[in-house]
Amino acid sequence: MSTGTLLAIIIAVVVLALIAVAASLLMRRRRLRERFGPEYERTVEGAESRRAGERELKAREKRHDALDIKPLPDVTRDRYSREWSSVQQEFVDRPEDAVHDADRLVTSLMHERGYPTEGFQQQAEVLSVEHGRTLEHYRAAHEIETLSTSSRATTEQLRGAMVHYRALFDELLSDGGRTQHAPS
Secondary structure, three states: OOOHHHHHHHHHHHHHHHHHHHHHHHHHHHHHHHOHHHHHHHHHHHHHOOHHHHHHHHHHHHHHHHOOHHHHHHHHHHHHHHHHHHHHHHHHHHHHHHHHHHHHHHHHHOOOHOOOOOHHHHHHHHHHHHOOOOHHHHHHHHHHHHHOOOOOOOHHHHHHHHHHHHHHHHHHOOOHHOOOOOOO
16 A cells, blocks of 8 residues: 555545534534523633633533432322412512512422422522523522522512522422333
8 A cells, every 4th residue: 555545545534534523513512502592602702712611511510410300190280289379369468478488489499390499599500400490590590599589579570589589489399391200
């Protein structure tokens, strides 16, 4: 085999390897974007590089996969629905209390499903794996709930918080849109 032919084969192999690596990175990026939705861009923009942001998202997936996330039995789902209705009714007379109760109810639902509830940042990171499209609702609600703790939220902001909490609440209650159900 001539040196030219050998060189051409080596170059072809290197080019194919580079194409394979690039394709693999693009597929991984697409999968992360699809899984995390808007949270993908938020995380990548907040990281020192795209690669660091994607590493963070992969780490979130690993933490999430280690959890025992479980669907709710129908009786528990019905109880949470009734509790949410009570919180909504409370809003008419005591909007700040209702927002605090909505926050507690969402946290309780997360705990019952198997999500960590130690701190907002940890909650948001783990929720982002399966609820990335709803996570902005939770962030907005949490921000307003924090304002209301110091009585700085308007009634309109409090109403918005209830709408935001409801988006995540509904998704968590329905097991994130999954069709599986636990036995009653």
